[in-house]
Amino acid sequence: MSIAAKFEIEYLQYLDAEGKQVRDDLPEFANDLNHMVELYKLMLSTRVFDAKSVALQRTGKLGTYASCLGHEAAHVGIGSAMKPEDVFAPSYREYGAQLYRGVQPREVYMYWGGDERGNDYQKEPARHDFAWSVPIATQCLHAAGSALAFKIRNEKRVAVCTIGDGGSSKGDFYGAINIAGAQNLPLVAVIVNNQWAISVPRKIQSGAPTLAQKGIAAGLYCIQVDGNDIIAVRKAMGDALDRARNGEGGSVLELVTYRLSDHTTADDARRYRGEQEVKDAWAKEPMKRLRNWLVAKGVWDDAKEEAWKNECDEWMDNEVNAYLETKTQPVTAMFDYTFAEVPADLAKQRDLALQLDKKAH
Amino acid sequence: MAQITLIEAVTQALAYEMAHDESVVVLGEDVGVNGGVFRATQGLQEKFGELRVLDTPLDETTIAGVTVGLAAQGMKPVAEAQFEGFIYPMMEQIACHAARLRNRTRGRITVPAVWRAPWGGGIRAPEHHSEANEHLFTNIPGLRVVMPSSPARAYGLLLAAIRDPDPVMFFEPKRIYRQYKEEVPDDGEALPLDVCFVLRDGTDVTIVTWGAQVKEALEAADELAAEGISAEVIDVATLTPLDFDTIAESVQKTGRCVIVHEAPKTAGFGAEIAARIAEECLYDLLAPVERVTGFDTHIPLFRLEMKYLPSTERVVEAAKRTLANS
Ligand SMILES: Cc1ncc(C[n+]2csc(CCOP(=O)(O)OP(=O)(O)O)c2C)c(N)n1
Numbered sequence: 001m002s003i004a005a006k007f008e009i010e011y012l013q014y015l016d017a018e019g020k021q022v023r024d025d026l027p028e029f030a031n032d033l034n035h036m037v038e039l040y041k042l043m044l045s046t047r048v049f050d051a052k053s054v055a056l057q058r059t060g061k062l063g064t065y066a067s068c069l070g071h072e073a074a075h076v077g078i079g080s081a082m083k084p085e086d087v088f089a090p091s092y093r094e095y096g097a098q099l100y101r102g103v104q105p106r107e108v109y110m111y112w113g114g115d116e117r118g119n120d121y122q123k124e125p126a127r128h129d130f131a132w133s134v135p136i137a138t139q140c141l142h143a144a145g146s147a148l149a150f151k152i153r154n155e156k157r158v159a160v161c162t163i164g165d166g167g168s169s170k171g172d173f174y175g176a177i178n179i180a181g182a183q184n185l186p187l188v189a190v191i192v193n194n195q196w197a198i199s200v201p202r203k204i205q206s207g208a209p210t211l212a213q214k215g216i217a218a219g220l221y222c223i224q225v226d227g228n229d230i231i232a233v234r235k236a237m238g239d240a241l242d243r244a245r246n247g248e249g250g251s252v253l254e255l256v257t258y259r260l261s262d263h264t265t266a267d268d269a270r271r272y273r274g275e276q277e278v279k280d281a282w283a284k285e286p287m288k289r290l291r292n293w294l295v296a297k298g299v300w301d302d303a304k305e306e307a308w309k310n311e312c313d314e315w316m317d318n319e320v321n322a323y324l325e326t327k328t329q330p331v332t333a334m335f336d337y338t339f340a341e342v343p344a345d346l347a348k349q350r351d352l353a354l355q356l357d358k359k360a361h
Numbered sequence: 362m363a364q365i366t367l368i369e370a371v372t373q374a375l376a377y378e379m380a381h382d383e384s385v386v387v388l389g390e391d392v393g394v395n396g397g398v399f400r401a402t403q404g405l406q407e408k409f410g411e412l413r414v415l416d417t418p419l420d421e422t423t424i425a426g427v428t429v430g431l432a433a434q435g436m437k438p439v440a441e442a443q444f445e446g447f448i449y450p451m452m453e454q455i456a457c458h459a460a461r462l463r464n465r466t467r468g469r470i471t472v473p474a475v476w477r478a479p480w481g482g483g484i485r486a487p488e489h490h491s492e493a494n495e496h497l498f499t500n501i502p503g504l505r506v507v508m509p510s511s512p513a514r515a516y517g518l519l520l521a522a523i524r525d526p527d528p529v530m531f532f533e534p535k536r537i538y539r540q541y542k543e544e545v546p547d548d549g550e551a552l553p554l555d556v557c558f559v560l561r562d563g564t565d566v567t568i569v570t571w572g573a574q575v576k577e578a579l580e581a582a583d584e585l586a587a588e589g590i591s592a593e594v595i596d597v598a599t600l601t602p603l604d605f606d607t608i609a610e611s612v613q614k615t616g617r618c619v620i621v622h623e624a625p626k627t628a629g630f631g632a633e634i635a636a637r638i639a640e641e642c643l644y645d646l647l648a649p650v651e652r653v654t655g656f657d658t659h660i661p662l663f664r665l666e667m668k669y670l671p672s673t674e675r676v677v678e679a680a681k682r683t684l685a686n687s
Contacts, residue, residue, distance in 0.1 A: 087434070120467040130433065131466050135457045138426060142458070145430015145438075152386065152412045152436070159430070175423035182418055337464040338503045340471070340526040343555055343602030 009210045012236050013226035017284045019292025027235040033299045039080055039230055040290050040300065041308055043072035046096040047287065048312040049105050050261075052320060053112065057265040061324065062112045066093040070228075070260035073286030074192050076100060077233025077255075081241055082160060084125035089143040089161040092132045094192075097162070102126040105319035110326060116337075117329065137167040140176035140189060147185035147250070158186040158244040166197020168214060169205045177252055181219030186244035188237070189215070189252050192227065194259035199272035215252025227255030228286035260285060331357040364542035370512040371401045371477070371533060374519040375439065377549050379409050385523060386431060388415040389424055389441030398443055399479055399538060421447055425454035425476070432474040433462065437523055442478035445532065446489030451476065452497070459528040460503035472528045475519075480508065481573050481623050483536035483670055485663035493624040493655065495572075498530045499601045499633070505529040505554060506600040510575035512543040517552030518598065524551060534573035554599045557607040563593035566680045567611040569634060570621040571597040574671060578621055581676035592680060600630055605637050612638055616647035617683035621671050626654040647687035651679040 014030070016022050029035055050069055056062040068075060075096025082088065088101060095108060102123035111118030111132075119131035133139035143161035150157045163173055168191045180187040191211045195202045208214065215222040221243060225236045233255055240251035258281035262269045269278075294300035335342055335350040342350060365373065379385045387402055387409075393416035396403030406414035417424050424440050431438040442448040459472045482491035498506045507522055507529055509515035515533065522529040560575065561582050568578045575596050582592040593611050597603070612618050618638055620631040635650045653671045661669055 089430075116465055117467050119465050120469045127469070130470065131462070133458070135453060138454060138458060141423060141426020141454065142430040142433060144423070145427035145432075146434045147430075148415075148427060149431050149434035149436050171420070172422055172426060175418070175420045175426065178418050178420070179423050179427060183415075334464075337468050339505075339602070340463070345602045345605060 007216050009212050009224050011224045012232045013229050014231040015229045015289045019289040030231045042076050045312045046072050052316045064264050064266045065112045066264045067261035068093045068095050070258050072096050073230040074227040074255045074257050077230045081234050081237035086158045087146045089130040089139040090132050094162050106322040109323035137170035137172035140173045144176040144179050147187040156245050158241050160188045162190045165193040165202050165205055168211050177215055177218035180250035184249045187250035188240045191254045193254050194257050198263045212254035221251040224254045227257030365512055365545050366539045366542050367512045367515045368538040370516040370545050373547050374516045378523045385437045386413050387439050388417050390443050392441050421450040425451035428474045429458045432472040433470050437473050439475045444490045445478045445480045446492040448478050456501050460501050473526050475522045475529045475531050477531045479535040480532035481534050482660050491660045496624055496630045499630050508532045508572040510572055510596050513545050516545045521551035521554045536573045555602050557604045558596040558598050560596050561594040563591040565591045566617040566683050567593045567615045568619045569595045574621045577673045577676050580673040584677050609642050612642045613645045619651045619679045621653045623655050625657045627657050648683040653679045
């Protein structure tokens with residue numbers, strides 16, 4: 001018997017759970033300690049932002065919110081490796097990447113607070129990114145379509161999509177990486193494997209030992225990465241983006257991490273997962289290891305941590321105020337963006353909505 | 362000037378727009394070398410290359426989702442669903458994203474895409490190849506649903522659909538793909554969307570229809586004329602957003618209305634038009650509104666197919682009933 005194909009999946013990690021380097025060949029960016037401090041600071045702001053969102057939801061000032069607790073390294077790693085001209089197609093909890101790309105906390109609050117203007121990102125480069133996608137995995141195809149547009153127009157840009165371990169079961173995910181392989185598209189598909197899809201554990205999603213290997217079937221470059229290690233994430237992302245930009249094709253990255261929070265504020269994770277598992281996961285969370293590493297390098301300490309936390313608190317308070325002060329859109333806003341121009345027949349319904357609104361006041 | 366069929370008019374419109382707008386891209390299954398199973402994209406790949414006339418992997422979800430991605434990046438994709446019966450996997454992308462990205466992002470991201478699909482029965486095709494399901498799309502806000510009924514309208518409406526800044530479902534009645542030829546100047550002139558076309562003036566009864574059934578409606582009008590009954594025939598052309606004013610004006614004049622469509626009766630788009638007539642023209646009516654439609658069954662295989670499709674005879678009878686009832 002001969003062998004038609006064979007594969008291996010590499011696993012990438014630089015920092016262990018305690019922040020000790022497990023290999024010496026640090027990527028170049030990691031030698032720039034100022035840059036590493038910047039990444040840590042954004043991870044911390046993301047965490048403060050997340051806690052603020054949950055608190056807002058608990059006090060009735062937001063609708064359901066999807067937390068990103070534990071994903072800071074994965075998300076900031078993705079965002080920091082991308083170039084402004086690249087396009088990001090996220091699912092619904094990649095705030096760390098989005099903040100890096102200019103999405104403002106107030107916009108996230110607005111969206112979960114029931115206002116579509118939260119998706120109208122005001123700042124570049126987020127301005128040309130996709131709004132998050134609620135139907136699972138569908139955004140992967142938007143990224144593939146974007147990558148196809150870049151290829152047709154001969155632009156050196158890359159489309160990046162993120163998807164959960166659950167989402168990687170959907171055909172849309174496979175469709176996206178499949179066409180990326182067939183057409184050699186500049187697509188980086190990132191599976192943020194946080195072990196759970198609401199209450200369904202990773203092992204029920206797939207019998208494959210890694211989720212990264214799904215990309216092999218599509219003909220893409222695949223790697224599994226410690227998703228709590230920002231150096232590893234940023235390195236793997238950077239390499240994948242470079243390959244895509246140079247016309248060497250797409251990649252599938254599996255970032256192995258853990259969702260430390262409930263799935264959303266409407267979920268109670270205690271119903272389906274054990275305390276010990278969560279405790280073990282906390283021991284591997286992404287902030288501590290980078291902090292220890294930065295402290296050991298002498299560029300971070302408790303005082304700096306405290307000071308930055310206070311700055312973040314102030315920043316988020318400002319953002320919350322801006323959000324809370326945002327006036328509700330007029331009732332006509334629901335008609336204004338259905339089509340480029342309001343069709344005559346719909347204009348009649350808009351007039352009716354206006355009349356009803358006036359009567360109600 | 363050349364006389365061309367409806368399907369040739371589709372090709373002519375695609376070729377015209379691709380030549381004049383670099384952002385127009387055609388994608389789908391077999392659209393490249395093969396020119397589409399109905400040859401709608403014949404010759405386009407030779408002219409415009411493999412990237413602008415792209416044979417996709419065989420996955421409708423991929424076609425629809427990639428179309429959204431392309432359109433969001435400022436391209437103007439024209440995606441082909443090989444047959445209307447295979448469009449269901451596309452519906453998630455169309456309903457969840459294409460039709461609502463403009464609204465979700467307050468106009469920041471828009472989807473100027475067209476989905477073309479050979480629509481309807483009458484060509485002795487296998488199962489899932491004869492679906493008439495336009496009503497599944499007319500209930501989705503933010504979407505245009507367009508159906509041509511002649512070569513000239515196929516050319517003009519498809520150009521309009523591609524140029525439209527919003528997503529358009531362009532359903533091509535395949536029964537009349539090659540039924541007759543007509544002169545269609547290749548002048549790039551689009552026809553207006555969102556308006557009904559009054560194909561024939563009349564005073565006694567209004568026949569409202571779209572797509573392939575325009576043929577039966579016009580034949581019925583001829584037969585009725587022979588008996589001294591004057592029928593007005595309206596081709597709805599753009600189902601949503603609906604130009605109800607044109608229908609209302611006609612019904613106010615004739616006092617009678619027959620709605621004809623191939624799709625199943627229950628919750629078909631005819632129900633919408635009948636309801637609107639009841640809401641807005643009840644006191645103009647001299648007789649109850651009649652619907653001549655497909656049955657609430659799956660479209661049968663071809664031995665029974667013609668018994669399912671609304672016939673000219675049924676349209677004539679319905680029109681006569683409206684006269685007898687008043
Ligand atoms: C198509 C679809 N089916 C179901 C849902 C409901 N839903 C929302 S999140 C979720 C689990 C997603 O898990 P995963 O992909 O692992 O991502 P995570 O939320 O863990 O980041 C489900 C089933 C949905 N949003 N879309």
